[in-house]
Amino acid sequence: MFAFQVKTWPRSCVWLLLVANLLFCQGNIFHRGQSQDFPVRFFKIRPDTLKEFQFFKCQGVFVKEHYALLNRICDDCQNVFRESPQVMVECKDNCFRSKMFDECVDSLLLNNREEEFKKMIDYLSGQDL
Structure with missing residues (x-):
């Protein structure tokens, strides 16, 4: 056997x-x-954290309030353009220094605060230091 x-x-x-x-x-x-x-x-990287800040190539000072405000713009833009899954990533790319972020500001009718956003982006990206 x-x-x-x-x-x-x-x-x-x-x-x-x-x-x-x-x-x-x-x-x-x-x-x-x-x-x-x-x-x-x-x-999934938790939103509005230092890890997400670093992931999107931000090399300046992490100010959570500024980052959260700019992040909210991208979030609102993603909700407006739901059919395009990459709006959020493209909006935050290169620490909010992307064409998509500018288009989101225009689409959300936030042009009157554009200079304020630019100063925040310069500070977060390390361009203002």
């Missing part, structure tokens, strides 16, 4: 392989129907 031994992988190895597969595939998945291919982000 032959006894077949089936070697089973420990559960920890299976979980490790699943996590590795998710991490590997994370950078290879793109939104469909976009004119540009933007990778899907599977992580």
Whole structure:
């Protein structure tokens, strides 16, 4: 009589392989129907924090009130243009020094506060130091 031994992988190895597969595939998945291919982000950075401030290449002084106000503009703009999933990221790109941020200010009819926003952006991005 032959006894077949089936070697089973420990559960920890299976979980490790699943996590590795998710991490590997994370950078290879793109939104469909976009004119540009933007990778899907599977992580969430808490808004209005120093970590988000650094993620968007802000190199100045982190003033939470200023950052939160500018962040709110991008948030409101994302709500206006819901069909475009990248509005929020493009608005905050390069520490709010993007064309999308200017378009959001125009779209939200905040042109009268544009100089105030520029001073905040200069301070947050380190241009005013």
